[in-house]
Amino acid sequence: MNWNTSSTFTPVGLTLRGQPAHKIVRTLGDAAHMLITDWPSDDGEEYVSAVKACVDAISGQIAPEQFREAFLRAADEAGIAALTVVHR
Known part of the structure; x- marks a missing residue:
């Protein structure tokens, strides 16, 4: 298991209620x-x-980007605003 996999995982910015x-x-x-x-x-x-x-x-068992799609659907379900983070 690799908990810190970041390759092919496009970062997601989330806006939550509360701190932070x-x-x-x-x-x-x-x-x-x-x-x-x-x-x-x-x-x-x-x-x-x-x-x-x-x-x-x-x-x-699945690619990180496949998970990302499920994560974004869950954020939408919970009313959490999600944005793709773009690095320049």
Whole structure:
């Protein structure tokens, strides 16, 4: 398992309620931490799919970008604004 996989994972900026209000998710480890500790709701269908996809990506069963798609759907379900982070 590689918790800090960042290759092919396009970073996502999230706007949350509370402190800190903004987070950037760069790795699968960041995403796992976010889903477990900072997610506003843990009972949505897309949330459950994102958690499963995160485990699958960490274990190498799916590509990190496939997980990212599930993560973005879960963010939308939870009302979390998500932006692609572009580095120049």
